[in-house]
Amino acid sequence: MKIWIISVSVFCGMIYSLWLSMGIEDAGIISSKRDLEDPDYYIENMVRRTMDESGEVRTILYADLVEHFPSDDSMDLQKPYLQLYNTAGQPWHVKSETGWVSSGNEVILLHGEVEIWRLDSEQKRIIQALTSELRVLPDDEYAESNEPSIIVHPSAVTHSVGLRANFSHNHLELVREVRSKHKKNKTSG
Numbered sequence: 001m002k003i004w005i006i007s008v009s010v011f012c013g014m015i016y017s018l019w020l021s022m023g024i025e026d027a028g029i030i031s032s033k034r035d036l037e038d039p040d041y042y043i044e045n046m047v048r049r050t051m052d053e054s055g056e057v058r059t060i061l062y063a064d065l066v067e068h069f070p071s072d073d074s075m076d077l078q079k080p081y082l083q084l085y086n087t088a089g090q091p092w093h094v095k096s097e098t099g100w101v102s103s104g105n106e107v108i109l110l111h112g113e114v115e116i117w118r119l120d121s122e123q124k125r126i127i128q129a130l131t132s133e134l135r136v137l138p139d140d141e142y143a144e145s146n147e148p149s150i151i152v153h154p155s156a157v158t159h160s161v162g163l164r165a166n167f168s169h170n171h172l173e174l175v176r177e178v179r180s181k182h183k184k185n186k187t188s189g
Contacts, residue, residue, distance in 0.1 A: 039067035039076075050105070050138070057085050059138050061108075063099070073103035080110060084141060084167045090119050092167045094136065094143070108136040114145070116165060116172075128152040129172055131163050141168035149174060156182045 043066040050059045065078035077099035084092045097112025116129040131149040136142075142165065149163035151172055162175025 037069055037071055040070045042067045059084050061101075075101040077101065080108070082108065082136065082138075084138065086141060086168050086170070088168075088170055090121070092165075092170075093117050093119075094134070096134065106137065106139060108138060110134040110136065116143070118170070126154070127172065129163060129165070134163075142166055146175075154183075156180050 044064070046061070046063045046066045048061045049057055050061075052058050060083040062081040063077040063079060067076045069075070079095070079097065080099035081093070081095040084094070086092075094110065094114065094116050096110035096114040099111060100109045101107070111133060114131050114134040116131075116134075117125050118127050120126045129149060129151045131145040132147045134143050134145045143163075144165070145163045146161070147163075149160050151158045151160075151163075151174065158174060158178060158180040160174035160176060160178040164173040164175060165171070166173070
C-alpha cells in the first residue's frame, strides 16, 4: 500500500513538473515572439510627412532604415530624425540612435543618445536638450524622459533628472534634481 501511494505521488509530481515546464516554455515563446519575428518589409532612407486638417505639415520623420513588424504593426527605426511643426515659427528637431513607432503612429520611443533643439530665424540653435529614452506623442506635441537630461541655452547649462517638452508652447521643463550654471555675458568697454 505504501509503495502504491509513493508511486502515485511521484507520478503526480512528474505530471505537475511537466505541466509547469510547458507553461514556462509557452510564456517564453510568447514573450520572445516579437524578438524572433522577421519584418515583412523594410524601407531605406524613409521620409514620412503628416499633415493637419488644413494641409499644413505637422511632422516629418526621417530614418536611415525602417523595419515593419506585422504582428503588432510597429516599426523599428535606425537613426530617426523628427521635425515637429507648430504655429510659432521654427520647428523642433529631435534625433536619436534608434527608435520604435507604435501602430497608428501615436507613440514614438527614441533610444540611445537623444538630442532636441530649435533654431532661430538665422538657423542658429537657440536651445538644445540632451537626454536618452525619450517618449514622443506627436499628435499631442509632447515628449518626456525620466533619464538624466541637460538643457543648453546661450546663457545657461542646466542638468536634471527627467525632462518634459511641450512643443506646441515651445516649452521645456526639467523635472527633478535641477542644477543650473549661468554663463556671464561678455561686455565691451
